[in-house]
Amino acid sequence: MVETRLRKRLQQLGIDSFAAYWRRLTDARHRETELVALTDVLTTNKTEFLREAAHFTLLGESVLPHLYQTGAGVRTPLRVWSAASSTGEEPYTLAMLLDQWGRSRRPFEYSILGTDISTRVLEQARLGAYQERAIAALPESWRQSYLLRARGSSAPAPFRINAALRARVQFGYLNLMDDDYRLPDRYHIIFCRNVLIYFNRPTQAAVIGKLIEWLVPGGYLFVGHSESLQGSDFPLATLVPSVYRHLPAWQSGEMAIRRAS
Numbered sequence: 147m148v149e150t151r152l153r154k155r156l157q158q159l160g161i162d163s164f165a166a167y168w169r170r171l172t173d174a175r176h177r178e179t180e181l182v183a184l185t186d187v188l189t190t191n192k193t194e195f196l197r198e199a200a201h202f203t204l205l206g207e208s209v210l211p212h213l214y215q216t217g218a219g220v221r222t223p224l225r226v227w228s229a230a231s232s233t234g235e236e237p238y239t240l241a242m243l244l245d246q247w248g249r250s251r252r253p254f255e256y257s258i259l260g261t262d263i264s265t266r267v268l269e270q271a272r273l274g275a276y277q278e279r280a281i282a283a284l285p286e287s288w289r290q291s292y293l294l295r296a297r298g299s300s301a302p303a304p305f306r307i308n309a310a311l312r313a314r315v316q317f318g319y320l321n322l323m324d325d326d327y328r329l330p331d332r333y334h335i336i337f338c339r340n341v342l343i344y345f346n347r348p349t350q351a352a353v354i355g356k357l358i359e360w361l362v363p364g365g366y367l368f369v370g371h372s373e374s375l376q377g378s379d380f381p382l383a384t385l386v387p388s389v390y391r392h393l394p395a396w397q398s399g400e401m402a403i404r405r406a407s
C-alpha cells in the first residue's frame with residue numbers, strides 16, 4: 147500500500163526511483179514541503195456524513211441530555227473535538243446534530259474542533275464543499291437547513307455547508323502521535339474514530355491515555371466500531387462497545403484500590 151501510494155508522488159514529481167525520492171525528502175531545501183505531501187499521500191481519509199450512525203443516535207438520546215443536565219452548553223459552551231476529522235464530514239455531522247438538538251433548548255451553546263495530520267484534508271474541511279453523493283446520507287431536513295447549492299460552474303462542488311454552521315467548527319493540524327497536544331481547553335466529547343486502527347498497540351494506548359487527559363471528568367470518548375478498547379486498563383466506563391465515559395478519579399478502580407490499601 148505504501149509503495150503504491152508513494153509511486154503516485156514519484157510520478158507527480160517526475161522522479162523514477164525511491165532512492166532519488168529519499169534524497170529529495172532528506173534535502174533541507176525540500177524536506178518541509180515534501181513531508182506535508184508525503185503525509186497527504188500516505189494517509190487514508192475515507193469518511194462519510196453520519197458514518198456509524200448509531201453513535202449519533204446515542205449522542206442525541208443519552209449523551210447530550212446527560213451533559214446538558216450537568217450544565218455543559220448552558221454556563222459554558224459544550225466542547226466537542228473530532229480528533230481525526232479528515233475532510234470534515236464527521237465534525238459537520240456533529241455540528242448539524244448539536245444545532246438540531248439545541249433548537250428546543252435555550253440557552254445552548256457549543257463549539258467543535260476538527261484536527262487532522264493531513265493539511266490537504268484540512269483545507270477541504272475548511273472549505274466545506276461536497277458532492278451530491280456525499281450528502282445523500284443526510285436527512286432531507288438537514289440538507290435544507292445546512293447546505294447551500296453552489297452557484298456557477300467554477301464552484302469546487304455543488305453543495306457547501308452554510309456559513310453559520312461552518313463558523314461553529316474550527317479546524318487545525320494535530321498529530322495524535324505528538325507527546326503534547328497543546329489544545330486550548332478540555333472537551334466534553336471526543337470523537338477519535340477510524341484512526342486508531344492504523345497504530346500499533348503501544349501507540350494506541352499512548353494516544354488513548356492522552357485523549358483521556360483532554361476529556362473533562364465525566365466526558366465521553368467515541369472510537370470507531372472496530373476499535374473497541376475492551377480489556378484495556380483506562381479510567382473509562384463502557385456505555386456501549388466503542389463509547390466510553392471518563393470516570394472522575396474518585397470513581398476509578400485505581401483510586402479505589404489506593405483507598406483500600
Ligand SMILES: C[S@@+](CC[C@H](N)C(=O)[O-])C[C@H]1O[C@@H](n2cnc3c(N)ncnc32)[C@H](O)[C@@H]1O
Binds near residue numbers: 192
Ligand atoms: C479513515 S479517516 C477517519 C475520519 C473520521 N474520523 C471517520 O471516522 O470518518 C482517518 C483520518 O486520520 C488521519 N490521521 C492519520 N494518522 C493521524 C495522526 N497521527 N494524527 C492525526 N490524524 C491522523 C488521516 O489523515 C485521516 O484523515
